[in-house]
Amino acid sequence: MRTRRAILEAAALVFEEHGYDTAKLSDIVKIANVTKGALYFHFESKEGLAQAVIDAQNEAQPQMLPQQFKAQEFVDIGMVFSHQLRHDALMRASTRLTLDHAGRGLDRVTPYQTWIELHVPLLEEAQRRGELLPNVDPRVPARLIVGAYAGLNTMSYTLGLDMDVQVSELYTHVMPGVVVPAVAIRLDTAPGRGARALYGPQGAHECRHSCAGGVSPREGA
The missing domain is CATH 1.10.357.10 (Tetracycline Repressor, domain 2)
Known part of the structure; x- marks a missing residue:
């Protein structure tokens, strides 16, 4: 769960700055300090990761x-x-x-x-x-x-x-x-x-x- 949270928080920084289209998964894994394999273990795609970020506002x-x-x-x-x-x-x-x-x-x-x-x-x-x-x-x-x-x-x-x-x-x-x-x-x-x-x-x-x-x-x- 800590890895998933780290990826979500890194994704938030990238999506906030760049929006969806120009956000890069390579930037997200770098900020989260995880491998792409770890990212895909928790999120099947860039779209799935973006959806998890959107869903966060309903959960918080x-x-x-x-x-x-x-x-x-x-x-x-x-x-x-x-x-x-x-x-x-x-x-x-x-x-x-x-x-x-x-x-x-x-x-x-x-x-x-x-x-x-x-x-x-x-x-x-x-x-x-x-x-x-x-x-x-x-x-x-x-x-x-x-x-x-x-x-x-x-x-x-x-x-x-x-x-x-x-x-x-x-x-x-x-x-x-x-x-x-x-x-x-x-x-x-x-x-x-x-x-x-x-x-x-x-x-x-x-x-x-x-x-x-x-x-x-x-x-x-």
């Missing part, structure tokens, strides 16, 4: 702290993923491959479906609790948020924007049209929310990426 869903409002937990899904994108090359490569049109045999449908289905139950529970505006269908904002998030990810990558800030602005502008005013004014949609959802009000965590709430490993020791 960290445990978030429970919140007073289910609408806040809905927001936290996206803010935590934004936090992961800053810290985890595997997540960045996974999203790039999902948005990349190369590699026609890759399954890019499941990630979208998985993320939508992750959001819907939270809004359904929020609806039962009276947090949503009347006539809001929980599936609609769930689908729109996932689609908008994908677009923001592409735009942020292309223009060099801070994804955490872009996602914060997305929720700040969208949520008042989804939840009742008494809930909307109490939602935390500010940048750094992902860290706060994972680590508590201050969002303090060991970090080498200068994100909100992060402290260097030396300072946090």
Whole structure:
């Protein structure tokens, strides 16, 4: 399993930098410090390896702290993923491959479906609790948020924007049209929310990426 993980992490670095078409298996085995035989033992092809990287985003869903409002937990899904994108090359490569049109045999449908289905139950529970505006269908904002998030990810990558800030602005502008005013004014949609959802009000965590709430490993020791 350690060899497989090393290959996945090396593949993430290469796919993130080069995309699918120009990524080379020779670069991946060099970074992972394994033989091509070891790579093919775990992954039958370049496409199979790329699919494993894509699937990683569905498997890496960290445990978030429970919140007073289910609408806040809905927001936290996206803010935590934004936090992961800053810290985890595997997540960045996974999203790039999902948005990349190369590699026609890759399954890019499941990630979208998985993320939508992750959001819907939270809004359904929020609806039962009276947090949503009347006539809001929980599936609609769930689908729109996932689609908008994908677009923001592409735009942020292309223009060099801070994804955490872009996602914060997305929720700040969208949520008042989804939840009742008494809930909307109490939602935390500010940048750094992902860290706060994972680590508590201050969002303090060991970090080498200068994100909100992060402290260097030396300072946090």
